[in-house]
Amino acid sequence: MRRKVIAGNWKMNNNLAESQNLISKLITGLSSQKTNCEVIICPPFTSLSESSTLIKDTVIKLGAQNMYFEENGAFTGEVSASMLKSVGCEYVILGHSERRAIFGETDELINKKIKKALLSNLKPIFCVGETLEERESGITKDVVKRQVTGGLKDITVDELEKIIIAYEPVWAIGTGKTATPAQAEEVHAFIRELVTGLYNKSAADNLIIQYGGSVKPDNAAELLSQPDIDGALVGGACLKADSFISIIKAA
Numbered sequence: 055m056r057r058k059v060i061a062g063n064w065k066m067n068n069n070l071a072e073s074q075n076l077i078s079k080l081i082t083g084l085s086s087q088k089t090n091c092e093v094i095i096c097p098p099f100t101s102l103s104e105s106s107t108l109i110k111d112t113v114i115k116l117g118a119q120n121m122y123f124e125e126n127g128a129f130t131g132e133v134s135a136s137m138l139k140s141v142g143c144e145y146v147i148l149g150h151s152e153r154r155a156i157f158g159e160t161d162e163l164i165n166k167k168i169k170k171a172l173l174s175n176l177k178p179i180f181c182v183g184e185t186l187e188e189r190e191s192g193i194t195k196d197v198v199k200r201q202v203t204g205g206l207k208d209i210t211v212d213e214l215e216k217i218i219i220a221y222e223p224v225w226a227i228g229t230g231k232t233a234t235p236a237q238a239e240e241v242h243a244f245i246r247e248l249v250t251g252l253y254n255k256s257a258a259d260n261l262i263i264q265y266g267g268s269v270k271p272d273n274a275a276e277l278l279s280q281p282d283i284d285g286a287l288v289g290g291a292c293l294k295a296d297s298f299i300s301i302i303k304a305a
């Protein structure tokens with residue numbers, strides 16, 4: 055059986071004091087219950103170091119929301135994989151649809167980032183997903199196939215073990231419009247089939263595929279009960295300790 059992984063993508067929210075506050079509520083809330091799933095928080099860069107200190111000796115793990123693929127140098131405004139490692143990150147979200155749409159990230163760039171993250175011992179949470187227009191034109195699977203194949207180019211089967219794929223239909227992100235469990239399951243099963251073809255069945259069987267896009271306490275359990283949905287990448291609902299903990303409980 056695959057484990058369940060719930061990750062909170064804070065996006066550009068929470069200054070240092072707000073981050074401390076949210077983490078202390080999460081720690082208190084989670085300490086009174088048994089968690090069967092893996093829990094990851096992905097605060098903004100400015101809160102990573104402090105977050106790492108606060109979550110030490112708890113079940114919560116740390117991830118970043120982005121990184122650049124170069125080791126260091128003249129890349130103003132960018133952060134490297136080794137910098138993320140140095141502040142305690144274990145995971146990094148790569149290829150989020152907001153990075154693709156707002157900051158022009160391509161499959162090729164995302165592939166370079168995934169390779170660099172792996173080389174640096176960071177586990178990528180690699181995001182894919184179609185826009186509303188793409189879904190309505192019936193090309194969801196073509197888009198997801200292009201993104202998965204492009205992002206995983208030249209990644210070995212051993213490296214794949216360290217990668218989580220997050221399927222996040224763009225039309226469901228931050229819109230309150232969740233994919234139905236059946237819609238999500240269909241694409242998750244498709245991704246697993248794709249990975250079977252690219253690698254092998256055992257690699258695909260072991261792959262964690264999260265769903266993301268308006269996951270809330272009231273829809274999490276049903277989504278997470280689908281056979282190919284192994285967790286959630288949560289945006290809006292992870293900013294309140296109560297709702298994030300409810301989603302963790304659902305898993």
Ligand code: PGA
Nearest residue numbers: 227228267268288289290
């Ligand atoms: P949302 O965001 O839960 O607010 O839809 C999910 C994401 O973008 O990772």
